[in-house]
Amino acid sequence: MASRRGVSLVAVALVLACAAGVTADDDHARARKAHEAGQIVSLQAILDRVQAEFTGSPVAIELDDDDGPWVYKVKLLTTAGAIVRSTNV
Numbered sequence: 001m002a003s004r005r006g007v008s009l010v011a012v013a014l015v016l017a018c019a020a021g022v023t024a025d026d027d028h029a030r031a032r033k034a035h036e037a038g039q040i041v042s043l044q045a046i047l048d049r050v051q052a053e054f055t056g057s058p059v060a061i062e063l064d065d066d067d068g069p070w071v072y073k074v075k076l077l078t079t080a081g082a083i084v085r086s087t088n089v
Contacts, residue, residue: 031063031070040070050074056084 034040043061050058056076064071076084 030065034065034070040072046072046074050076054084054086055079059083
């Protein structure tokens, strides 16, 4: 019985992992289309802008369109060691 439960849990984990992969592929395709349509700039343009305007190192950059328009969310590590968040760089 415990073996059956273990197999079921593994099956559920595999289904969830596959679904996450499909979602990531879909997000990538939507971002590519948005870039091609001129709705967003490239990641390199965001990195160049962050380095020109802020002191610190980018540690995470997220592209999000959950609440409407596309927004870049950037986390920077300052020279003092603090994490700073910026939205729509």
